[in-house]
Amino acid sequence: EAQVTQNPRYLITVTGKKLTVTCSQNMNHEYMSWYRQDPGLGLRQIYYSMNVEVTDKGDVPEGYKVSRKEKRNFPLILESPSPNQTSLYFCASSLMDPNTGELFFGEGSRLTVL
């Protein structure tokens, strides 16, 4: 089954404790992206990647890192989480960039930073 898989789905952590949210897709998509969803703000892009070893900042990259060592994986790293990073995070992938292909979303990862 074609899908985008995120882990963990739910996480409660404390300020400053490094964490990684994994994202994996099995559709051989070049494009992958991370978004955060906050009430009243919609989905805001954090980082995106056009292909392996190519990543770019989105709208709200501060406090986040990403890597794209393999085509299927695009982990989101929070080196020192802070409470303002409490949010619902979505990973998405697309066959090409979003200009021409639809985004396929993961189920979301709800993160709480205390």
Add this chain to the structure above:
Amino acid sequence: AQSVSQHNHHVILSEAASLELGCNYSYGGTVNLFWYVQYPGQLLQLLLKHFSGDPLVKGIKGFEAEFIKSKFSFNLRKPSVQWSDTAEYFCAVNYNNNDMRFGAGTRLTVKP
């Protein structure tokens, strides 16, 4: 910076009522336009998209949207909603530089 505005935060309708959800975006040259939907407990999924050509596009489940370039709008419509249309709807705009911007979302509740 480019932005996408959805005018309605929460819309409540009765079944068979007509629906129109507003979406406006800031100018940014050539744009590609999308509506995504998130049904309760399900993944975000594409409802419809407009890249070029006919400004009126049809999507799944009887939805359609009209691109009005002069008004920077891409409103979503459905003539007769059903209870199963209860969901959150997101307008999204891609400004050709992979800057995919989403609106804040509109929660639609359809009463049976």
